[in-house]
Amino acid sequence: MAHPVSPRLRARLGEAALLEGIEPHFGGTYVCMEGPQFSTLAESLTYKQLGYSVIGMTNMPEAKLAREAEICYATVAMVTDFDCWHPDHDAVTMPDIIKVLMENADRAQRLVARLARDFSREHEPCPIGSDRALDTALITAPEARDPVLIKKLDAVAGRVLGKI
Numbered sequence: 566m567a568h569p570v571s572p573r574l575r576a577r578l579g580e581a582a583l584l585e586g587i588e589p590h591f592g593g594t595y596v597c598m599e600g601p602q603f604s605t606l607a608e609s610l611t612y613k614q615l616g617y618s619v620i621g622m623t624n625m626p627e628a629k630l631a632r633e634a635e636i637c638y639a640t641v642a643m644v645t646d647f648d649c650w651h652p653d654h655d656a657v658t659m660p661d662i663i664k665v666l667m668e669n670a671d672r673a674q675r676l677v678a679r680l681a682r683d684f685s686r687e688h689e690p691c692p693i694g695s696d697r698a699l700d701t702a703l704i705t706a707p708e709a710r711d712p713v714l715i716k717k718l719d720a721v722a723g724r725v726l727g728k729i
Contacts, residue, residue: 568693569628571637578639581679587672593618595640597625603657609650620648633702634721637695641676643669699725 575591582589596612598604600622604612612620619642631638645665647654690696699722715726 566629566632569625569632570639571695572692573689574637574639577684578641578676578680581676581683584683585672585675585679587676595619595621595624595642598622604648606649609648613650619644632695632698635696635698635724637691641673643673645669 579589594617596617628638645662646657
Protein backbone atom coordinates (compact mmCIF):
# COMPACT_ATOMS: atom_id res chain seq x y z
CA MET A 566 0.00 0.00 0.00
CA ALA A 567 2.99 2.32 -0.26
CA HIS A 568 1.47 3.72 -3.43
CA PRO A 569 -2.32 3.36 -3.25
CA VAL A 570 -3.05 5.55 -6.30
CA SER A 571 -2.72 4.13 -9.80
CA PRO A 572 -0.66 6.58 -11.88
CA ARG A 573 -2.35 5.55 -15.12
CA LEU A 574 -5.87 5.98 -13.72
CA ARG A 575 -4.85 9.31 -12.18
CA ALA A 576 -3.61 10.50 -15.58
CA ARG A 577 -6.82 9.37 -17.28
CA LEU A 578 -8.89 11.22 -14.70
CA GLY A 579 -6.81 14.34 -15.29
CA GLU A 580 -7.32 14.12 -19.05
CA ALA A 581 -11.06 13.64 -18.62
CA ALA A 582 -11.24 16.59 -16.22
CA LEU A 583 -9.47 18.89 -18.67
CA LEU A 584 -11.78 17.82 -21.49
CA GLU A 585 -14.75 18.68 -19.26
CA GLY A 586 -13.37 22.07 -18.27
CA ILE A 587 -12.58 20.95 -14.73
CA GLU A 588 -9.19 22.13 -13.44
CA PRO A 589 -7.35 19.17 -11.90
CA HIS A 590 -4.73 19.49 -9.18
CA PHE A 591 -2.26 16.64 -8.93
CA GLY A 592 -0.21 15.49 -5.99
CA GLY A 593 -0.68 16.22 -2.34
CA THR A 594 -1.29 14.05 0.65
CA TYR A 595 -4.64 12.79 1.90
CA VAL A 596 -5.27 12.26 5.60
CA CYS A 597 -8.08 9.91 6.56
CA MET A 598 -9.92 10.70 9.77
CA GLU A 599 -12.81 8.98 11.48
CA GLY A 600 -16.09 10.73 10.90
CA PRO A 601 -18.44 12.19 10.19
CA GLN A 602 -17.08 15.17 12.07
CA PHE A 603 -15.42 18.51 11.62
CA SER A 604 -11.84 19.06 12.77
CA THR A 605 -11.01 21.22 15.74
CA LEU A 606 -8.78 24.21 15.02
CA ALA A 607 -5.87 22.35 16.68
CA GLU A 608 -6.43 19.30 14.45
CA SER A 609 -6.72 21.44 11.33
CA LEU A 610 -3.53 23.33 12.11
CA THR A 611 -1.73 20.05 12.83
CA TYR A 612 -2.83 18.53 9.51
CA LYS A 613 -1.82 21.71 7.68
CA GLN A 614 1.59 21.84 9.39
CA LEU A 615 2.18 18.18 8.52
CA GLY A 616 1.60 19.05 4.88
CA TYR A 617 -1.69 17.27 4.33
CA SER A 618 -3.61 18.61 1.35
CA VAL A 619 -7.02 17.00 1.76
CA ILE A 620 -8.86 15.68 4.81
CA GLY A 621 -11.48 13.01 4.30
CA MET A 622 -13.07 9.94 5.80
CA THR A 623 -13.10 7.26 3.11
CA ASN A 624 -10.05 7.13 0.83
CA MET A 625 -7.79 4.73 2.72
CA PRO A 626 -10.47 2.15 3.45
CA GLU A 627 -11.54 2.44 -0.21
CA ALA A 628 -7.96 2.17 -1.51
CA LYS A 629 -7.28 -0.91 0.59
CA LEU A 630 -10.50 -2.63 -0.43
CA ALA A 631 -9.84 -1.81 -4.08
CA ARG A 632 -6.34 -3.31 -3.83
CA GLU A 633 -7.74 -6.48 -2.28
CA ALA A 634 -10.15 -6.73 -5.23
CA GLU A 635 -7.31 -5.98 -7.68
CA ILE A 636 -8.96 -2.75 -8.81
CA CYS A 637 -6.86 0.28 -9.72
CA TYR A 638 -7.67 3.25 -7.48
CA ALA A 639 -7.40 7.01 -7.75
CA THR A 640 -8.87 9.88 -5.79
CA VAL A 641 -11.22 12.53 -7.08
CA ALA A 642 -11.42 14.96 -4.20
CA MET A 643 -13.85 17.77 -4.90
CA VAL A 644 -13.26 20.09 -1.98
CA THR A 645 -16.30 21.38 -0.09
CA ASP A 646 -14.56 23.73 2.35
CA PHE A 647 -11.18 24.95 3.59
CA ASP A 648 -11.76 23.84 7.16
CA CYS A 649 -11.41 26.13 10.13
CA TRP A 650 -7.66 26.90 9.71
CA HIS A 651 -8.16 29.23 6.73
CA PRO A 652 -8.12 32.91 7.84
CA ASP A 653 -10.42 34.06 5.01
CA HIS A 654 -12.93 31.25 5.44
CA ASP A 655 -15.95 31.44 7.71
CA ALA A 656 -16.84 28.64 10.09
CA VAL A 657 -17.75 25.46 8.27
CA THR A 658 -21.50 24.77 8.31
CA MET A 659 -23.54 21.94 6.84
CA PRO A 660 -25.66 24.25 4.61
CA ASP A 661 -22.46 25.66 3.09
CA ILE A 662 -21.05 22.19 2.51
CA ILE A 663 -24.29 20.92 0.95
CA LYS A 664 -24.37 23.92 -1.42
CA VAL A 665 -20.82 23.25 -2.66
CA LEU A 666 -21.48 19.51 -2.74
CA MET A 667 -24.43 20.04 -5.09
CA GLU A 668 -22.30 22.30 -7.30
CA ASN A 669 -19.63 19.59 -7.42
CA ALA A 670 -22.20 16.89 -8.30
CA ASP A 671 -22.54 18.16 -11.86
CA ARG A 672 -18.76 18.22 -12.31
CA ALA A 673 -18.45 14.71 -10.90
CA GLN A 674 -21.16 13.33 -13.19
CA ARG A 675 -19.52 14.88 -16.24
CA LEU A 676 -16.11 13.61 -15.18
CA VAL A 677 -17.24 10.02 -14.65
CA ALA A 678 -19.23 10.00 -17.90
CA ARG A 679 -16.21 11.28 -19.84
CA LEU A 680 -13.89 8.79 -18.19
CA ALA A 681 -16.24 5.90 -18.98
CA ARG A 682 -16.66 7.08 -22.56
CA ASP A 683 -12.94 7.51 -23.24
CA PHE A 684 -11.49 4.69 -21.14
CA SER A 685 -9.63 1.94 -22.99
CA ARG A 686 -11.71 -1.19 -23.47
CA GLU A 687 -8.55 -3.31 -23.47
CA HIS A 688 -6.93 -4.21 -20.17
CA GLU A 689 -3.71 -2.31 -19.60
CA PRO A 690 -1.47 -3.69 -16.86
CA CYS A 691 -1.34 -1.44 -13.83
CA PRO A 692 2.12 0.15 -13.38
CA ILE A 693 1.97 -0.41 -9.60
CA GLY A 694 0.53 -3.93 -9.85
CA SER A 695 -2.93 -3.26 -8.43
CA ASP A 696 -4.42 -5.64 -10.96
CA ARG A 697 -2.14 -8.46 -9.73
CA ALA A 698 -2.13 -7.70 -6.00
CA LEU A 699 -3.36 -11.13 -4.97
CA ASP A 700 -0.55 -13.00 -6.73
CA THR A 701 1.50 -12.93 -3.53
CA ALA A 702 -1.15 -11.99 -0.96
CA LEU A 703 -2.55 -15.38 0.03
CA ILE A 704 -0.74 -17.19 2.82
CA THR A 705 -3.39 -19.70 3.94
CA ALA A 706 -2.46 -23.15 2.69
CA PRO A 707 -4.89 -24.32 -0.03
CA GLU A 708 -5.95 -27.37 2.01
CA ALA A 709 -6.90 -25.09 4.95
CA ARG A 710 -9.18 -22.85 2.90
CA ASP A 711 -12.94 -23.16 3.41
CA PRO A 712 -14.55 -24.13 0.07
CA VAL A 713 -17.76 -22.26 0.95
CA LEU A 714 -15.80 -19.09 1.63
CA ILE A 715 -13.73 -19.57 -1.53
CA LYS A 716 -16.95 -19.68 -3.55
CA LYS A 717 -18.17 -16.45 -1.89
CA LEU A 718 -14.88 -14.74 -2.75
CA ASP A 719 -15.04 -15.66 -6.43
CA ALA A 720 -16.14 -12.18 -7.56
CA VAL A 721 -13.11 -10.48 -6.01
CA ALA A 722 -10.49 -13.21 -5.84
CA GLY A 723 -11.59 -15.84 -8.33
CA ARG A 724 -8.63 -15.17 -10.63
CA VAL A 725 -6.28 -16.44 -7.91
CA LEU A 726 -8.50 -18.76 -5.86
CA GLY A 727 -9.92 -20.45 -8.96
CA LYS A 728 -6.46 -21.84 -9.74
CA ILE A 729 -6.47 -23.93 -6.59
